[in-house]
Amino acid sequence: MNIKHIRNATLVVEYANKKFLIDPMLAEKGTYPPFPNSPRQDQKNPLVSLPTSVDNIINGIDAVILTHLHLDHFDEAAKEVIPKNIKMFVQNEEDAKEVKNAGFQNIEVLTEDTVFEGIQLVKTKGEHGRGEILKLAGLVCGVVFKHSSEKTLYVAGDTVWYDAVQEEIDKHNPEIIVVNGGDNQFFEGGSLVMGKEDIYEVYKAAPNAQIVVVHMEAVNHWGLSREDLHSFIQDKDISSRVKVPEDGEEYPF
Numbered sequence: 692m693n694i695k696h697i698r699n700a701t702l703v704v705e706y707a708n709k710k711f712l713i714d715p716m717l718a719e720k721g722t723y724p725p726f727p728n729s730p731r732q733d734q735k736n737p738l739v740s741l742p743t744s745v746d747n748i749i750n751g752i753d754a755v756i757l758t759h760l761h762l763d764h765f766d767e768a769a770k771e772v773i774p775k776n777i778k779m780f781v782q783n784e785e786d787a788k789e790v791k792n793a794g795f796q797n798i799e800v801l802t803e804d805t806v807f808e809g810i811q812l813v814k815t816k817g818e819h820g821r822g823e824i825l826k827l828a829g830l831v832c833g834v835v836f837k838h839s840s841e842k843t844l845y846v847a848g849d850t851v852w853y854d855a856v857q858e859e860i861d862k863h864n865p866e867i868i869v870v871n872g873g874d875n876q877f878f879e880g881g882s883l884v885m886g887k888e889d890i891y892e893v894y895k896a897a898p899n900a901q902i903v904v905v906h907m908e909a910v911n912h913w914g915l916s917r918e919d920l921h922s923f924i925q926d927k928d929i930s931s932r933v934k935v936p937e938d939g940e941e942y943p944f
Contacts, residue, residue, distance in 0.1 A: 692704065692706045692707075692836075692841050692842060692844060692867070692943070692944045693941055693942070693943045694844075694867070694869065694903060694941060694942050694944065695939075695940075695941035696903070696905050696936040696937075696938060696939070696940055697715075697741065697742065697743075697748060697938065697939070698716065698737060698739060698741055698742065698909050698938045699714075699716050699737065699763050699764075699905070699906055699907075699909035699910060700713070700714040700716070700758075700763065700764055700848075700849070700871055700905060700906045701714055701715050701716050701717070701748075701764075702714070702846070702869065702905065703748065703752070704836070704844070704846075706836050706844065707808075707809065707810050707838040707840055707841050709753045709754070709807070709808050710751050710752050710753050710754075711753065711754050711755070711756055712748070712749065712752045712754075712755045712756070712773075713755075713756045713758070713834075713846060714756070714757060714758055714764035714765065714848075715748070715749075715755065715764075715765060715766070715769035715773065716762070716763050716764060716765070716766045716768075716769065716909075717741065717745050717748065717766060717768040717769045717772060718737060718766050718767065718768035719737075719740065719741070719768075720735075720737055720738070720739055720740040720741075721734075721735040721736070721737070721738075722735065722736070722737070722766075722768070723735060723736040723737075723762060723766070724736070725911040725912075726877075726910065726912045727877075728877045728878050728879070729876065729877045729878060729911060729912035730878075730911060730912060730913075730914075731912070732911070734911050736762075736763065736909075736910045736911055737763075737909050737910060738908065738909055738910060738911060738913075739908065739909055739938060741938075742937075742938040742939025743939060745768070745772050749772060749773060749774075752777065753777075753778065753808070754777065754778040754779070754807060755773060755777055755778070755779050755780065756780045756801075756812075756834055756846075757779065757781050757782070757786065758782060758817070758831055758832050758833060758834070758846075758849060759782060759786065759829065759831040759832070759848070759849060760781075760786050760789055760790070761829075763909070763910045764849070765790075770793045770794070773795075775794045775795050776795075776796055776797055777795070777797060778797050778799065778807065779795050779797060779798045779799070780799055780801050780805070780807075780834075781798060781799075781800055781801065782800070782801060782814065782830065782831065782832040783800060783830065784800060785830075786800075787799075787800055801813075801814035801832065801834060802814055809838065810836060810837070810838045811835075811836070811837040811838065812835070813835040813837065814832050814833075814834060815832060815833035815835055815845070815847070815848075815855075815859045815863075816832070816833070816850075816855040816856075816858075816859065817831040817832055817847065817848045817849060817850030817855070817856070818831070818850055818851055818853055819831045819849045819850065819851075819883055819884070820851060820880060820881060820882065820883045821851055821853070821881055821882070822880070822881070823880065824877075824879075824881060824883065827880070828849075828883055831848050831849045831850060832848055833845065833846055833847040833848035833850060833859070834846050834848070835859070835863045835865060837863075842865075842866035842867055842944055843864065843865045843866055843867070844865060844866075844867045844868075844869070844944075845859065845860070845863060845865035845867070845868045845869070845900075846869045847859075847868065847869065847870045847871065847885075847893075848871060849871050849883065849884050849906070850871070850884065850885070851882055851884060851885055851886075851889055852885060852888075852889035852890075852892040852893065856893070856896075857896050860893070860896045860900075861896075864897075864899070865897065865900055866900055866901065867900060867901050867903070867944050868893060868897055868900045868901070868903070869902075869903045869905060870885050870889075870890060870893055870902060870904055870905070871884040871885060871904075871905060872884065872885045872886070872887075872889070872890050872904035872905070872906060872907060872915060872920065873906045873907040873908065873910075873913040873914065873915055874886035874887070874913070874914035874915035875906070875910065875912045875914055876912060876914045877912060882914070883912075884906055885904075886914065886915055887915060887919070887920055887923040890902065890904060890920070890933065891923075891927060891929070894927075894929050894932060894933060900932070901934065901944065902932055902933045902934065903934045903935075903936060903942065904920060904933065904934065904935045904936075905936065907920070907935070909938075917935050917937075920935055921935060
């Protein structure tokens with residue numbers, strides 16, 4: 692398997708000889724207004740440029756996985772450039788309807804036993820924050836990849852650490868875990884995705900896994916920088932199993 696981090700939550704995952712594009716936010720730097728009621732109101736989204744061309748990102752893609760439809764996971768640029776006949780996996784019928792309205796024709800709702808080209812895709816639970824903010828943040832999912840020729844991969848999506856993440860780790864025993872770890876927040880409501888303590892909980896829960904932390908410093912409401920996370924990882928002495936890729940960086944597993 693090869694995991695290439697593009698920007699924010701956008702990944703290109705090569706797995707069992709198939710190529711997946713996950714949560715594509717493909718607009719040029721500064722295309723969209725800042726998310727309201729949050730830091731950096733003077734900076735437009737995305738905050739950083741793509742590390743490579745859109746053509747390079749979508750070249751050879753076999754399927755797209757959308758963990759949810761927030762702008763920083765599926766934007767207008769992605770809707771324009773992704774071929775309309777490509778396989779699109781979504782979390783529920785509501786999202787399927789929206790993606791269909793965007794012109795896509797080959798949409799499937801993920802379940803716990805979805806199979807694509809011999810690869811098992813397991814929809815996993817997630818909570819996009821804690822408490823009242825969940826009503827605003829809406830439903831999200833993650834996905835586990837399984838194949839006899841590959842290590843098990845768990846892409847957790849936009850979730851904080853909570854008991855269901857522990858349950859997914861216990862159930863699937865993933866050897867590779869990708870977490871969204873920018874600790875993004877509005878001025879009220881707390882963390883929307885994992886912060887450094889959440890990432891540490893994942894580390895403790897999955898002692899045999901390599902952890903890749905993405906969704907950092909790309910949209911205006913980020914709360915945890917790569918620099919601060921690197922310091923935390925060093926302090927906890929967990930750097931051997933926690934990777935923090937730069938945009939465009941990739942890892943073979």
